[in-house]
Amino acid sequence: MKLLSAKNEVQEILEAKQAELMGGLRNREGIAIEKSADQMDEIQYATERDLAIRNVDRESALLRQVKAALRRIHNGTFGTCVDCEETISPKRLIAVPWATRCIKCQETADREGQEPEDASETFSNAA
């Protein structure tokens, strides 16, 4: 029962995150390509554009992970490590709901440099 309620909580977090990311990406769909005669301005715009594109890339990647996690909830494989098939701890799933690996396997994967997970973002309102 405990895991089930954690799952519902995680699903809510994922759905909210998905809506947030989709909204953010829609708003930035048309990244303005501004033209200026002033070269300094051009450099400034190019830097801002690069930054915006990087953010969109990062958010798109996260959105893919969030969507994959929601799919796993629906097909019943959510919460199981893709590497060792152990149960991922509910605490970890609430902090990183799109996690596909248990902490041990994630650490191994990080060391080997595969799909580094963005763990910098945690949910302060999860509790």
Ligand SMILES: [Zn+2]
């Ligand atoms: Zn594992």
